[in-house]
Amino acid sequence: MTTTLDAANDRAQQLREQIERARDAYYQQDAQVLSDAEYDALVHELEALEQEHAELQTQDSPTQTVGGGVSALFDPVVHAERMLSLDNVFSIDELREWAAKTVASAGREGAWLCELKIDGLAIALRYEHGVLVTAATRGDGRVGEDVTENALRVAGIPRELSGSGHPAIVEVRGEVFIPSAAFERLNALQERLRARQLELSRERWAARPEASRGPFDEEAQLASALRRFPAFANPRNAASGGLRQQLDKKSGLEREAGDARVAALRLYVHGIGAWQDPPVASQSEVYGLLAEWGLPTSPYLRVVDEVDGVVDFVERYGRERHSVEHEIDGVVVKVDELALHDELGATSRAPRWAIAYKYPPEEVRTRLLDIVVSVGRTGRATPFAVMEPVRVAGSVVRQATLHNQDVVVAKGVLIGDTVVLRKAGDVIPEVLGPVAELRDGSERAFVMPTHCPNCGTELRPMKEGDVDLRCPNARSCPAQVRGRVEHVGSRGALDVEALGEVTAAALTQPEVPETPPLDTEAGLFELTIEQLIPIRVVVRDGETGEPKRDAKTDEIAHRTPFQRNPSAAERKQGLEGPQPSKQALTLLAELERAKTTDLWRQLVSLSIRHVGPVAARALADWFGSLEAIEAASREELAEVEGVGPIIADAVIDWLAVDWHREILQRWRAAGVRFATPDHPGPGAAAAAGGVLAGITVVATGSLEGYTREEAQEAIIRAGGKAASSVSKKTDFVAAGPGAGSKLGKAEALGLRILDAGEFHVLVTEGAGALALPEEGGDAEASDPEGADAAAADAAPTTSTTDEKDE
Ligand SMILES: NC(=O)c1ccc[n+]([C@@H]2O[C@H](COP(=O)([O-])OP(=O)(O)OC[C@H]3O[C@@H](n4cnc5c(N)ncnc54)[C@H](O)[C@@H]3O)[C@@H](O)[C@H]2O)c1
Numbered sequence: 001m002t003t004t005l006d007a008a009n010d011r012a013q014q015l016r017e018q019i020e021r022a023r024d025a026y027y028q029q030d031a032q033v034l035s036d037a038e039y040d041a042l043v044h045e046l047e048a049l050e051q052e053h054a055e056l057q058t059q060d061s062p063t064q065t066v067g068g069g070v071s072a073l074f075d076p077v078v079h080a081e082r083m084l085s086l087d088n089v090f091s092i093d094e095l096r097e098w099a100a101k102t103v104a105s106a107g108r109e110g111a112w113l114c115e116l117k118i119d120g121l122a123i124a125l126r127y128e129h130g131v132l133v134t135a136a137t138r139g140d141g142r143v144g145e146d147v148t149e150n151a152l153r154v155a156g157i158p159r160e161l162s163g164s165g166h167p168a169i170v171e172v173r174g175e176v177f178i179p180s181a182a183f184e185r186l187n188a189l190q191e192r193l194r195a196r197q198l199e200l201s202r203e204r205w206a207a208r209p210e211a212s213r214g215p216f217d218e219e220a221q222l223a224s225a226l227r228r229f230p231a232f233a234n235p236r237n238a239a240s241g242g243l244r245q246q247l248d249k250k251s252g253l254e255r256e257a258g259d260a261r262v263a264a265l266r267l268y269v270h271g272i273g274a275w276q277d278p279p280v281a282s283q284s285e286v287y288g289l290l291a292e293w294g295l296p297t298s299p300y301l302r303v304v305d306e307v308d309g310v311v312d313f314v315e316r317y318g319r320e321r322h323s324v325e326h327e328i329d330g331v332v333v334k335v336d337e338l339a340l341h342d343e344l345g346a347t348s349r350a351p352r353w354a355i356a357y358k359y360p361p362e363e364v365r366t367r368l369l370d371i372v373v374s375v376g377r378t379g380r381a382t383p384f385a386v387m388e389p390v391r392v393a394g395s396v397v398r399q400a401t402l403h404n405q406d407v408v409v410a411k412g413v414l415i416g417d418t419v420v421l422r423k424a425g426d427v428i429p430e431v432l433g434p435v436a437e438l439r440d441g442s443e444r445a446f447v448m449p450t451h452c453p454n455c456g457t458e459l460r461p462m463k464e465g466d467v468d469l470r471c472p473n474a475r476s477c478p479a480q481v482r483g484r485v486e487h488v489g490s491r492g493a494l495d496v497e498a499l500g501e502v503t504a505a506a507l508t509q510p511e512v513p514e515t516p517p518l519d520t521e522a523g524l525f526e527l528t529i530e531q532l533i534p535i536r537v538v539v540r541d542g543e544t545g546e547p548k549r550d551a552k553t554d555e556i557a558h559r560t561p562f563q564r565n566p567s568a569a570e571r572k573q574g575l576e577g578p579q580p581s582k583q584a585l586t587l588l589a590e591l592e593r594a595k596t597t598d599l600w601r602q603l604v605s606l607s608i609r610h611v612g613p614v615a616a617r618a619l620a621d622w623f624g625s626l627e628a629i630e631a632a633s634r635e636e637l638a639e640v641e642g643v644g645p646i647i648a649d650a651v652i653d654w655l656a657v658d659w660h661r662e663i664l665q666r667w668r669a670a671g672v673r674f675a676t677p678d679h680p681g682p683g684a685a686a687a688a689g690g691v692l693a694g695i696t697v698v699a700t701g702s703l704e705g706y707t708r709e710e711a712q713e714a715i716i717r718a719g720g721k722a723a724s725s726v727s728k729k730t731d732f733v734a735a736g737p738g739a740g741s742k743l744g745k746a747e748a749l750g751l752r753i754l755d756a757g758e759f760h761v762l763v764t765e766g767a768g769a770l771a772l773p774e775e776g777g778d779a780e781a782s783d784p785e786g787a788d789a790a791a792a793d794a795a796p797t798t799s800t801t802d803e804k805d806e
């Protein structure tokens with residue numbers, strides 16, 4: 001028993017020290033040596049230990065105190081009433097438990113006040129007879145730091161309250177924060193200031209006599225600029241540092257930065273301290289009164305009677321977290337009735353009448369192992385961060401793009417840094433910035449390579465002044481060729497399933513044979529089984545791209561994706577040597593099919609700038625063949641709806657390049673059709689008016705055989721108008737499963753409703769080809785399942801697909 005207690009005591013001691021260190025950095029230096037989640041976990045562990053071993057409880061434990069102290073840089077301010085922290089819950093269950101416990105202690109039910117938990121820092125504003133006398137930080141809860149001077153410059157902190165009849169003393173509490181948009185601007189300003197500082201030091205260096213100066217040390221100067229104008233990791237730290245700075249001691253660029261930081265601060269009030277007999281009975285009414293006095297209250301408040309309402313609020317802002325103008329880290333739930341605040345009281349660190357529900361973190365920390373440059377299909381050289389894998393917002397993240405060298409500099413990250421990584425919901429992961437306080441001097445700066453890492457060609461901007469660098473060796477750069485070959489197979493292009501990233505790499509960068517089967521995409525349709533079978537590739541790690549090693553021999557692992565050994569039965573029949581794998585046969589079969597696929601797909605597969613599926617469809621529909629496109633002038637191309645001058649130029653430019661012409665010539669020779677059969681010639685279909693000329697159709701729900709876009713395109717291609725809402729002007733409504741209010745409206749207006757099969761008839765043959773509506777069709781329409789079954793009968797899916805494949 002004693003040993004466990006000893007062990008627990010040691011651990012508690014360790015935790016307290018870690019927590020105090022983190023608190024000191026957080027509240028005094030506006031820095032974070034731990035992430036919030038790491039910090040919360042330590043506090044929770046300590047709480048659990050103290051609960052298990054009552055002997056370990058001490059009054060000065062961080063579980064019993066309010067974090068924060070008073071820096072010697074500021075005068076102390078004694079709060080008339082203590083400023084407390086909040087207790088936390090991390091799940092809906094814990095939240096309900098807290099609410100039940102609170103109702104039980106209160107002895108009666110009452111309304112709950114829901115608020116957003118603003119991620120900023122607490123401030124106490126003391127007004128005497130309506131005039132601000134001090135503004136103070138929370139400090140340790142009893143004594144805070146005097147920040148009146150800066151507070152008076154914060155928009156929304158009135159020097160004098162409006163209205164009349166103010167109490168002799170009132171303490172107003174609130175959160176000072178920096179809105180997300182202002183935070184972005186602030187970081188952009190820091191970046192500009194860094195650049196100006198660098199410029200200044202260069203000027204100073206240049207002014208020195210040449211004999212006495214060494215070379216300009218760009219790296220050291222950049223590091224110094226980064227120290228003076230760091231990229232802020234998050235709005236909370238930026239806000240805290242902004243309020244707690246000594247502006248009058250700053251000058252020059254630093255003063256400019258400091259002023260901007262104060263100007264970015266905002267306030268929302270969220271409570272009261274000392275106030276004798278407030279003339280209202282609830283916290284929500286308090287806000288009403290404070291608002292009348294000219295103090296800013298949050299617009300995101302809700303009073304609910306039931307815990308279910310609280311849960312709704314929590315869930316809603318869990319989803320809409322990023323539609324709020326400021327960062328939030330949770331929801332604060334308060335008992336609305338003021339009388340109950342007194343009755344329920346507080347612990348040494350938090351009131352019992354309020355709780356903070358904390359959302360799961362969207363920001364985590366990890367180590368930046370390297371910054372690697374990758375060259376894509378279009379030659380763009382993009383630096384990206386390679387990180388120690390870390391779980392954030394529901395997925396494991398290892399890599400994040402850094403866009404270009406300017407972004408790397410702007411983020412101020414060094415290789416080896418601990419970095420803050422953010423992934424908000426479905427959003428792409430982003431490196432926010434370094435945790436500079438954790439540097440140990442071993443970090444190094446990223447230098448953008450001057451030459452393509454894949455082919456050694458000198459990188460350069462496409463146009464003068466472009467930030468992005470590109471590898472100009474479009475024809476032969478292995479990374480670009482591989483990217484283009486992969487693009488040919490992609491869904492929006494030829495949709496060759498057997499031609500993905502790995503196969504594209506095998507065809508363009510195999511280990512064996514030495515000369516790859518493809519040195520550009522020109523040879524794609526000339527591939528033969530004999531060429532494929534011997535291909536051998538190095539097996540690479542899907543994430544790092546590093547070659548994998550055989551577990552037993554430690555040799556680099558290889559694969560021959562296009563061959564297999566003959567089976568015993570085959571061998572008996574005299575077959576010897578490697579046989580083509582299924583992958584090889586599928587690839588060739590799919591390529592064969594692609595030769596006569598839709599013209600627009602073939603156009604997309606050529607990797608012409610700006611020519612994606614939309615532009616390609618417009619071109620294919622209008623011209624009907626690649627030949628006609630080649631014959632068209634710039635003006636003729638630009639005239640086509642959905643094309644325009646930029647795309648026209650891109651097409652003309654692409655066609656002028658000799659190795660592009662070689663692609664066309666070899667693909668054609670191999671049998672690629674590049675034409676829509678029976679197309680009546682450029683512009684003819686549109687000019688003649690399609691089968692749906694003058695007819696308006698609304699497509700809703702999922703129509704078998706069509707995606708939403710395909711259905712709209714089918715209407716437009718047939719010369720009709722694809723409308724998005726149902727009105728009296730609508731001629732037909734095509735409705736499938738999932739059709740919502742539009743179907744109801746169509747029925748109400750008595751419009752002709754079509755199922756998927758009828759829709760197909762409509763867009764291919766016109767309204768005249770539709771069977772007359774059935775008598776008693778009402779019954780069918782009100783029975784959607786029956787209607788679906790009928791639709792399936794009327795339009796066997798095969799007939800639709802057959803036609804599409806042709
Ligand atoms: N990363 C670190 O190293 C580190 C160190 C210390 C603290 N922290 C962070 O700070 C937290 C603890 O700090 P704390 O004691 O200030 O508690 P807290 O931030 O969890 O909650 C209390 C504070 O919430 C603020 N608040 C925001 N909106 C509010 C609203 N609508 N109503 C009432 N209050 C509102 C108030 O300023 C109040 O003081 C930790 O959970 C952690 O997230 C992190």
Ligand SMILES: [Zn+2]
Pocket residue numbers: 375452453454455456457471472473477478479
């Ligand atoms: Zn290259």
